[in-house]
Amino acid sequence: MKQRHPQKRALWPFCIVLLWLFAYVSCATPPLPGQEGGSQETPQYGGERPDVSSQDTSTVEKSNGVEPSANEPDVGNESNEDKEPPSGNESKGAEDGKPVEFAPEASSSDAGDAGHSKDADTVDANEATSDGVAEPSLPEEPSLPEEGLVVEEPGGQEKASGPEEPAPPERSNPPEHAQVTDNVVPEKQPTLYTRQVVGNGSPLASLGSSGRLVYRRYANEGQKNAVHILPDFSYAGYQRGGVALPTVPTRVTLSPASGDSRARIQAAIDTVSKLQPDSQGFRGAVLLKKGTYTIGDTLVIRASGVVLRGEGQGKSGTLLVASKRSQHELIRVAGTGSGFGEVKNTRVKISSSVVPVGATSFDVTSSNGYAVGDRIVVLRTPNQAWLNALGMGQYGWTTSGYTVGHERRITAIKGNTLHIDIPIVDTMETTYGGGAIYKANVTGRIEQCGVEDLRLVSQYSNKTDENHAWIGVKFVRVVHSWVRRVTTQYFGYAAVSIHSQSNFNTVEEVAMLDPISQITGGRRYPFNVSGGVGNLFQRCFARGGRHNFVTSSRVTGPHVWLDCLAVTNHSDDGPHHRWATGLLFDNTSSSALNVQNRESSGTGHGWAGAQVLFWNAVASTIICDAPKGAMNWAIGCVGKKSQGSWAPGEPYGWWESEGKVVKPRSLYLQQLEDRLGSQAVNHVTTSLQRSGRIWPLLAAWAGEGRLDQVKLSGDPTCATGIRSGTACCASSCGTCGGSGCSQRSGGASACCTGTINASTRSCNFYKPPCRLP
Secondary structure, three states: OOOHHHHHOOOOOHHHHHHHHHHHHHHHOOOOOOHHHHHHOOOOOOOOOOOOOOOOOOOOOOEOOOOOOOOOOOOOOOOHHHHOOEEOOOOOOOOOOOOOOOOEEEEEOOOOOOOOOOOOOOOOOEOOOOOOOOOOOOOOOOOEEEOEEEOOOOOOOOOOOOOOOOOOOOOOHHHEOOEEEEEEOOOOOOOOOEEEEEEEOOEEEEEEOOOEEEEEEEEOOOOOOEEOOOOOOOOOOOHEEEEEOOOOOOEEEEEEOOOHHHHHHHHHHHHHHHHOOOOOOOOEEEEEEEEEEEEEEOOEEEEOOOEEOOOOOEEEEEEEOOOOOOOEEEEEOOOOOOOOEEEEOEEEEEOOOOOEEOEEEEEEEOOOOOOOEEEEEEEEEOOOHHHHOOOOOOOOOOOOOOEEEEEEEEEEEOOOOEEEEEOOOEEHHHHHHOEEEEOOOOOOOOOOEEEEEEEEEEOOOOOOOOOOOOEEEEEEHHHHHHHHEEEEOOOOEEEEEOOOOOOEEEEEEEEEOOOOOOOOOOOOOOOOOOOOEEEEEEEEEEEEEOOEEEEOOOEEEEEEEOOOOOOOOOOOOEEEOOOEEEEEOOOOOOEEEEEEEEOOOOOOOEEEEEEEEEOOOEEEEEEOOOOOOOOOEEEOOOOEEEEEEOOOOEOOOOOOOOOOOOOOHHHHHHHHHHHHHHHHHHHOOOOOHHHOOOHHHHHHHOOOOHHHHHHOOOOOOOOOOOOOOOOOOOOOOOOHHOOOHHHHOOHHHHHOOOOOOOOOOOHHHHOOOOOOO
């Protein structure tokens, strides 16, 4: 063993004394601001951690910054939005190897109009819509901006300040992510999660040699500066993604009884709501045994940690029959309050001249008074130049009405540069008004609530009856909660509707069947988001809806629809109106997937969305146009590339790998694995989902019983599948009127033979010819 030098040994007593003095002085030092009581509130990370690198990469977060107006309309608040517009079917038509942090440029330019006033085209919530039916849901909340640039802050598991959003539980085996540098074997740095950028152009995201995604930059429509990358959508879902939904212990059990059961079920919910929550924040579940329960009015969960559970979503499970003959929610999970609660005198301007999509950092005029862990709103403050560039003023859009906030957490502060937990999903640039931030004090939200294993059925009089239950489950100011294994039937509006600063919720294996209503605006929106950030819909099924997978106005992401299927549709899916941002439709199939300028539709829908991504999606027709200064993407999608319905002259968005799927199969799941490891993916997926598409399984399931107990049978070529009209490729493939069919075995002629005799079957996913019995 190596001997110490004898003279060095003599120094040890002095070293010990010096160390003791240093420790004493450190302990006596007064706490920094925000550290009173000996601890500073900091975000809790489950695998993702704040960026502490000086590398040229950046992360940006989303937040909903505008206080929602009490008069703001909801998703379906439209007049003539379903008038069939002219259909356009004609199609238009140097890697550096370094991960780049997109450091925003400093600027002293004015941040623009940062007001909070409501949009000019809003209507009173109690007023009948232009369709003649009052909207049953709360006012729509302003949207969050899309995720930003290159490097992702790790984890994003925040510790909320207050009971409304407690820190999520520790994840199992969080991975150690490595910072990637120029062609150098990365060293393990468990405090950093990065995304590697390797140049510009296509493919915008692809699997690198390491098995993780590499990204390429792009420029927004009408611009040349390629500074943006695809958002990281993996923050969507319960506890910010990658956490299995919990099983909460039962505290009260009820059995079916004659008469109206609403009062006794509500009493059971209220009893559990008064229990002391456990260490995970759960109070307990109310279990409804198998059988039928008549429910004469809305059941309400008002406290955190409460679950309403049945014994199955099939017809032989637990049936809640809504008997009230007016529009209402059958189950409402709701906190209190509204808006973000801007803290006075905390607003400062963003000084970066451009904050790109995908970014997780930006500069402000002053970071004084801000601390790591602060909940903030990143406010996009558009000016008149932005409205003029898009031509939206003619439809009633105003700068104050489109001042949209995005809720985020500060993960690091370096001078006047702030790092946030979730990437930016909407570009902020001084040319178009820039942005600002302020501290938020969001109060009254509840969390750790669940609705599961139930079948909800609405009573009705006739096929166009509108005086009956309208929404199955509604979330209002709810975070880190879930709806799973629930089937709704005959409701007029939605299976699950999410509103008002409701964040990081999962809707899983939920079906909406056979809605009863008029088939017109403001009806049949099975899985919709009107407010919040980070909501995930996966393995969901809709039959007979209009806008099945949809957002309302000024919704900000990330929000994700993953492995979802809609059949027998009456309209299109995608963002519905007024600038929803940060949406991912991942392996989702419907009759039509659209993001476009809807111009004067409804009460002035205008541009429905920006930073909207269709990834490996399938539809009969797809419209993916791009607004000036923003972008939308269709990557790996199969479907007829179409011009905008209202504005066919708008430029196409970013189309990549048309008619041919790309790898990875699921962008959301790969981003989740990159950020948190494969175990996080295993926590939230099924084995079939990890191995490939599950549309045939969803079609065979259709909300009857448990999805994991469905057995596929019959002719393996065509027994299951996805609807694509009534003809086997004849109107949508190859020489028969579209693209993609000629690459299949047998060529276009084989693709154009045979007919489909079942509405849920299609040649899109099976080898032709698709002849069915």
